[in-house]
Amino acid sequence: MLTVKLTEYYRALIDWNDPQDPLARMTLFAEEESRLMLPERPDPIDPPQGNGISRVLVHRYPDRALLLVTSRCAAHCRYCFRKDRIERHEADLDDAELAEAVAYVAAHSSIREIILSGGDPLALPNARLLEIISAFRRIPHLGSVRVHTRFPVYQPARCDTLEEVAKQVDVFVVQVNHAREVTARFVQAMARLRPHALLYNQSVLLRGVNDSTEALSELSWALARAGVTPYYLHYPDQVPGTAHFRLPLAQAMTLIGALRGRLPGYLLPRLMLEIPDGSGKIVLEPPACQPVGEQTFLLRSPLTGQGFEYCESSGFEPGVRD
Numbered sequence: 176m177l178t179v180k181l182t183e184y185y186r187a188l189i190d191w192n193d194p195q196d197p198l199a200r201m202t203l204f205a206e207e208e209s210r211l212m213l214p215e216r217p218d219p220i221d222p223p224q225g226n227g228i229s230r231v232l233v234h235r236y237p238d239r240a241l242l243l244v245t246s247r248c249a250a251h252c253r254y255c256f257r258k259d260r261i262e263r264h265e266a267d268l269d270d271a272e273l274a275e276a277v278a279y280v281a282a283h284s285s286i287r288e289i290i291l292s293g294g295d296p297l298a299l300p301n302a303r304l305l306e307i308i309s310a311f312r313r314i315p316h317l318g319s320v321r322v323h324t325r326f327p328v329y330q331p332a333r334c335d336t337l338e339e340v341a342k343q344v345d346v347f348v349v350q351v352n353h354a355r356e357v358t359a360r361f362v363q364a365m366a367r368l369r370p371h372a373l374l375y376n377q378s379v380l381l382r383g384v385n386d387s388t389e390a391l392s393e394l395s396w397a398l399a400r401a402g403v404t405p406y407y408l409h410y411p412d413q414v415p416g417t418a419h420f421r422l423p424l425a426q427a428m429t430l431i432g433a434l435r436g437r438l439p440g441y442l443l444p445r446l447m448l449e450i451p452d453g454s455g456k457i458v459l460e461p462p463a464c465q466p467v468g469e470q471t472f473l474l475r476s477p478l479t480g481q482g483f484e485y486c487e488s489s490g491f492e493p494g495v496r497d
């Protein structure tokens with residue numbers, strides 16, 4: 176079971192008088208974690224034959240590979256899908272593993288991007304991050320270095336000393352799950368990274384944290400103010416002891432459908448599900464578009480709920496279908 180680990184900065188954001196506080200729910204131990212559900216397993220998104228090329232390198236999609244550089248984090252999220260790895264305190268990437276990963280990527284010209292993940296890569300010192308990144312930068316066909324991190328949420332001051340690293344990174348994907356995590360300090364941290372890299376956010380859809388259209392639209396608008404584009408909203412993986420965070424799948428799809436009518440397209444994250452057999456992610460679209468004939472579709476307005484017929488050969492039929 177994941178031990179509680181939390182920064183002083185984040186502790187100060189929690190409303191300790193509110194037993195339902197969403198920030199506390201994400202980071203403090205809850206009794207429900209002792210309840211295990213049948214489909215849950217410690218490695219919920221890995222294929223049965225194993226996790227990847229080596230202990231630290233995963234190559235699931237042709238154009239990108241994932242490197243697990245550490246199992247350390249600034250704090251521990253109770254819903255984390257890498258709980259098992261983190262709790263085992265898996266060792267950081269060592270030099271031999273780095274050389275092996277670089278050789279693998281160099282030998283596979285289809286790989287255009289290396290993604291540093293963990294744990295949280297920003298738990299490593301800058302000197303080590305620069306060693307890792309520069310080793311990959313020498314590969315001619317590699318076009319992008321991406322870093323996945325939740326450090327700016329738990330400890331935004333980490334970005335105050337990150338400039339040399341940020342200059343070598345093409346994309347930062349942060350993980351913000353609630354609008355209250357977008358503080359003035361977080362906005363300042365993003366402003367330090369923005370001159371150097373693209374900034375995206377991927378959230379996790381969590382019951383009791385952000386499972387309403389209000390919470391999700393507030394989150395998207397807060398990210399916009401910080402100059403970060405909402406990108407993915409992940410349906411939580413089936414990690415042991417995390418059932419209390421998962422909504423029914425149909426409810427999750429309804430929620431993202433309702434959000435579509437409230438947010439401009441550039442602030443709308445895509446609802447994603449990791450297929451539990453390691454087959455990768457799929458986009459969960461709500462039933463907004465259904466075929467009703469060979470070339471005819473029923474389109475449903477997320478704003479009004481009304482249906483319209485659209486015929487591919489004859490164009491849009493503005494008449495309301497129901």
Ligand code: SF4
Nearest residue numbers: 248251252255294325
């Ligand atoms: S920061 Fe990421 S890897 Fe670390 S505990 Fe949270 S979700 Fe897991």
